[in-house]
Amino acid sequence: MLNKYPAWKNILILLVVIWGFMYSLPNLYPDDPALQISHELTELSQGDLPTIMSALEAAEVQFFGEEVDSESILIRLNNLDDQLRAKTAIEEALGDSYIVALNLAPTTPGWLQAIGAGKMNLGLDLQGGVHFLMEVDMDAALTRRMEDNLSNVRTILREQRIRSRGLNLISNSHLEVRFADADDRSQARSELVDVFPELQFQNREAQGVFILDMRMTPATALQIQNDTLQANRTTLLNRVDTLGVSEPTVQQQGSDRIVVELPGMQDPAQAIRILQRIATLEFHLEAELGASSLTYETYEYEGIPVNVDNDVILQGDRVSNAVYSLDQNSQPQVLLSLDAQGGNQMNRATRDNVNRRMDVLLIETKSRTVTSVNEDGEEVEEIEFYEDKELITHATILQPLGRQFSITGLTPREASDLAPLIRSGSLAAPMTIVEQSVIGPSMGQENLDQGLLGVQVAAGLVVIFMFFYYRTFGMAANAALIMNILMIVAVMSSIIPATLTLPGIVGIVLTVGMAVDANVLIFTRIREELGNGAPPQQAIDAGYNRAFTTILDANLTTFLVAAVLYTIGTGPVRGFAITLMIGIITSMFTAIVGTRAIVNLIYGGKSVKTLSIGNFRKKAKAA
Amino acid sequence: MLTEKEFDFMGYRKIAGVVSIILIIVSIISLAVNSLEFGLDFTSGTSVRLSYSDSVVVEEVNQTLRDNGYEDAVVVTFGSDREIRVLLPVDESIEVGDQAAQAVIVGESIAELLQNSSGSQITLLGSDYVSAKVGGELVESGGIGMLVALAIIMVYIAMRFQFKFSVGAVVALAHDLIITLGIFSLFRIEFNLNTLAALLAIIGYSLNDTIVVSDRIRENFRRMRKGTPIEMVNTSLNQTLSRTLITSLTTLLVLFSILLIGGESTQGFAVALIIGVVIGTYSSIYIASNVILYMNVTREDLMLPVKEGSELDDIP
Numbered sequence: 019m020l021n022k023y024p025a026w027k028n029i030l031i032l033l034v035v036i037w038g039f040m041y042s043l044p045n046l047y048p049d050d051p052a053l054q055i056s057h058e059l060t061e062l063s064q065g066d067l068p069t070i071m072s073a074l075e076a077a078e079v080q081f082f083g084e085e086v087d088s089e090s091i092l093i094r095l096n097n098l099d100d101q102l103r104a105k106t107a108i109e110e111a112l113g114d115s116y117i118v119a120l121n122l123a124p125t126t127p128g129w130l131q132a133i134g135a136g137k138m139n140l141g142l143d144l145q146g147g148v149h150f151l152m153e154v155d156m157d158a159a160l161t162r163r164m165e166d167n168l169s170n171v172r173t174i175l176r177e178q179r180i181r182s183r184g185l186n187l188i189s190n191s192h193l194e195v196r197f198a199d200a201d202d203r204s205q206a207r208s209e210l211v212d213v214f215p216e217l218q219f220q221n222r223e224a225q226g227v228f229i230l231d232m233r234m235t236p237a238t239a240l241q242i243q244n245d246t247l248q249a250n251r252t253t254l255l256n257r258v259d260t261l262g263v264s265e266p267t268v269q270q271q272g273s274d275r276i277v278v279e280l281p282g283m284q285d286p287a288q289a290i291r292i293l294q295r296i297a298t299l300e301f302h303l304e305a306e307l308g309a310s311s312l313t314y315e316t317y318e319y320e321g322i323p324v325n326v327d328n329d330v331i332l333q334g335d336r337v338s339n340a341v342y343s344l345d346q347n348s349q350p351q352v353l354l355s356l357d358a359q360g361g362n363q364m365n366r367a368t369r370d371n372v373n374r375r376m377d378v379l380l381i382e383t384k385s386r387t388v389t390s391v392n393e394d395g396e397e398v399e400e401i402e403f404y405e406d407k408e409l410i411t412h413a414t415i416l417q418p419l420g421r422q423f424s425i426t427g428l429t430p431r432e433a434s435d436l437a438p439l440i441r442s443g444s445l446a447a448p449m450t451i452v453e454q455s456v457i458g459p460s461m462g463q464e465n466l467d468q469g470l471l472g473v474q475v476a477a478g479l480v481v482i483f484m485f486f487y488y489r490t491f492g493m494a495a496n497a498a499l500i501m502n503i504l505m506i507v508a509v510m511s512s513i514i515p516a517t518l519t520l521p522g523i524v525g526i527v528l529t530v531g532m533a534v535d536a537n538v539l540i541f542t543r544i545r546e547e548l549g550n551g552a553p554p555q556q557a558i559d560a561g562y563n564r565a566f567t568t569i570l571d572a573n574l575t576t577f578l579v580a581a582v583l584y585t586i587g588t589g590p591v592r593g594f595a596i597t598l599m600i601g602i603i604t605s606m607f608t609a610i611v612g613t614r615a616i617v618n619l620i621y622g623g624k625s626v627k628t629l630s631i632g633n634f635r636k637k638a639k640a641a
Numbered sequence: 642m643l644t645e646k647e648f649d650f651m652g653y654r655k656i657a658g659v660v661s662i663i664l665i666i667v668s669i670i671s672l673a674v675n676s677l678e679f680g681l682d683f684t685s686g687t688s689v690r691l692s693y694s695d696s697v698v699v700e701e702v703n704q705t706l707r708d709n710g711y712e713d714a715v716v717v718t719f720g721s722d723r724e725i726r727v728l729l730p731v732d733e734s735i736e737v738g739d740q741a742a743q744a745v746i747v748g749e750s751i752a753e754l755l756q757n758s759s760g761s762q763i764t765l766l767g768s769d770y771v772s773a774k775v776g777g778e779l780v781e782s783g784g785i786g787m788l789v790a791l792a793i794i795m796v797y798i799a800m801r802f803q804f805k806f807s808v809g810a811v812v813a814l815a816h817d818l819i820i821t822l823g824i825f826s827l828f829r830i831e832f833n834l835n836t837l838a839a840l841l842a843i844i845g846y847s848l849n850d851t852i853v854v855s856d857r858i859r860e861n862f863r864r865m866r867k868g869t870p871i872e873m874v875n876t877s878l879n880q881t882l883s884r885t886l887i888t889s890l891t892t893l894l895v896l897f898s899i900l901l902i903g904g905e906s907t908q909g910f911a912v913a914l915i916i917g918v919v920i921g922t923y924s925s926i927y928i929a930s931n932v933i934l935y936m937n938v939t940r941e942d943l944m945l946p947v948k949e950g951s952e953l954d955d956i957p
Contacts, residue, residue: 451741468904
């Protein structure tokens with residue numbers, strides 16, 4: 019029958035409506051500001067909660083809803099100001115070994131949590147916090163790997179007693195070894211080719227010298243960049259953990275950047291101090307007496323000049339851990355653990371050098387802006403990285419070293435400073451903050467309030483307009499419109515864990531404006547059919563059918579644009595694109611299927627003389 | 642075919658064409674001469690946002706900052722007369738690695754400085770820092786994004802409609818984008834990341850309009866046995882006119898509510914879209930159809946796919 023949906027279709031629509039309602043519901047329950055307290059290393063003890071409670075009472079902060087388990091304690095507070103005051107009070111009462119994290123505790127009723135309904139994540143712009151974009155210096159990472167290779171090549175040639183006439187680093191992906199004759203070269207090549215599967219070998223002759231070129235393949239370079247980025251991400255995650263932020267984000271962006279978002283963080287200066295400790299380590303041997311001055315550099319160690327050999331025996335990224343402890347004689351030491359390859363390298367380098375000194379260089383990468391002139395004669399600003407090296411250990415090798423060894427002869431203070439320095443020095447490549455945004459909590463709340471008010475007013479105006487212009491049909495469209503907003507919220511709260519940002523709210527608002535477009539298309543078409551003299555039931559059917567291809571084309575192209583936006587964009591652009599895409603899909607459902615169901619329920623299957631769809635002009639029948 | 646009630650849109654197509662060309666030329670000249678008022682997202686520097694408990698006089702803040710060594714600071718109000726934003730260029734004498742930390746310190750010291758010289762209670766709302774490198778990249782990726790979007794649309798429309806329609810749609814889109822950018826340049830409205838997103842949204846919106854009109858033109862070319870292309874385009878425009886206006890109206894209602902209520906952060910977005918919607922509505926009527934007519938669209942152009950034609954005819 020015309021304009022009647024089969025029962026299953028109505029039920030299906032009803033189910034979708036119920037789903038949309040249920041899963042958007044949790045967003046109506048505002049979170050409580052809360053603090054989550056845990057111990058850095060061990061489980062919490064019985065006495066912790068009373069200590070916390072008396073500290074809060076002393077600070078005159080009201081709290082409620084304590085939740086305690088062996089791992090952590092959660093305490094709810096009335097407002098964000100109390101949250102910060104309480105944090106300080108608890109930190110003072112408990113001391114340094116506890117982590118007090120700012121948190122938001124959900125107030126969603128249990129039955130909603132039970133069906134897995136949760137809230138949308140709010141972006142930093144809506145809840146306050148700190149955002150950093152950090153850039154990893156990939157050039158340094160590659161150069162370091164090649165330097166590492168170079169010193170391995172040197173060792174192997176020495177062990178195999180192959181005479182070379184020099185090794186040079188040509189670029190960050192290319193090194194050359196020079197030989198006096200072709201025999202040496204081919205012998206070296208056959209020795210090296212198995213050790214360095216990731217390098218490409220090529221022979222070359224220049225001015226009577228036989229050169230072996232070793233180049234990093236682009237695939238290897240890419241792999242190294244990837245590993246470097248992951249290593250840096252992990253290091254950042256560890257550092258962020260010490261900041262006491264409940265839900266930090268540390269995410270890769272593009273090929274050489276990492277986004278760090280710290281919701282609720284109110285002390286950006288502290289965050290920067292911790293995140294930006296850019297340092298790497300290099301292990302060298304002390305230069306032998308009488309060595310050519312070209313093979314070493316001189317550093318100062320406790321006021322004495324020390325000549326450090328240029329060959330790197332080990333890079334800091336091979337260090338898997340460094341801890342401060344006391345040895346058998348209760349003397350302070352730093353215990354170092356290396357990974358497998360690091361252990362081999364260290365062993366090879368130290369077994370012939372017992373009683374020689376080993377030097378550890380801490381390399382801090384700093385950067386400055388330089389202005390240069392490009393090909394077009396324009397002045398361009400570039401970030402230039404440079405290295406600041408410091409000799410931090412100058413210790414005697416007492417025995418051949420392996421994967422685990424210790425640095426002794428330090429004062430307790432030196433040892434406790436050195437351990438974290440080496441740990442952070444194992445960071446694979448230096449990073450700089452290239453973008454930063456600090457959003458205060460009041461700003462976040464203001465953005466959220468204004469954004470939501472904007473949605474409400476916009477939806478209200480559209481609803482009023484649609485009712486006056488399209489009457490009963492307008493109300494069907496309005497029902498669909500509200501349904502659409504609920505569904506966007508429900509999808510963002512459950513299916514796609516998208517983060518709601520201010521541009522995202524704008525995306526929703528814009529969808530509100532554009533979603534009624536589908537209905538406007540359909541209703542004008544129905545009016546037109548009526549104007550042409552079609553009977554009401556047929557007018558409805560023709561209106562929906564004829565408008566469908568138009569709506570599909572229009573929405574599909576807009577969706578494509580949103581998808582492009584999402585792919586190329588970052589941050590705010592993405593937040594906008596994702597809500598726009600979700601909105602287009604849900605609005606197709608609500609505006610076409612949803613309104614049709616309502617219209618069918620009202621008009622379908624009866625004989626209807628007139629439709630309540632506003633005024634239309636009656637035309638002479640078209641030819 | 643043309644009944645008296647129909648408005649003769651295409652009768653003005655030459656005038657509209659001339660008007661559009663003038664607008665585009667003015668926009669391009671303004672863009673070349675004035676460029677755009679790029680916001681922090683695209684350039685570099687530090688921006689500090691402050692909120693006052695009473696209304697604030699920008700000149701006084703400017704004076705205070707200048708007297709205390711912030712000669713390059715630019716002060717603007719945003720949202721209301723109680724909130725200001727202080728913009729500072731990147732301090733070249735500081736190492737890039739330390740600039741982010743410096744930005745935080747500058748923010749705090751400016752807040753303190755102004756607090757001391759003002760009777761009003763000042764809250765530091767937040768601060769932003771963008772390095773020279775990132776800012777430059779955004780312009781590039783935004784531009785590329787726009788070109789990719791246009792290319793994809795062109796292919797899609799060529800597939801769904803016909804090549805002449807895709808030229809029409811893309812010309813209309815370029816027209817909208819250039820004029821919107823021109824207005825931003827001419828009136829020196831700040832162009833930031835939100836505006837860029839808005840610009841891409843304009844592509845979506847304007848396209849929506851153009852597709853609806855094109856769809857109707859296609860349908861009429863197939864159904865109507867008589868009439869010149871100009872007459873058929875005219876009929877199509879009249880048939881879609883009420884929809885075009887109503888949708889523009891509802892979208893504008895929404896955008897004005899964002900503009901007036903949504904707060905400073907979304908204002909640039911709303912302004913860009915309002916301009917875009919107005920121009921997009923005009924271009925979907927005049928530009929896309931005009932281009933299609935200039936390219937001598939014929940009935941044969943649209944009669945090709947038998948499958949699709951029969952599908953349409955079958956619909957009661």
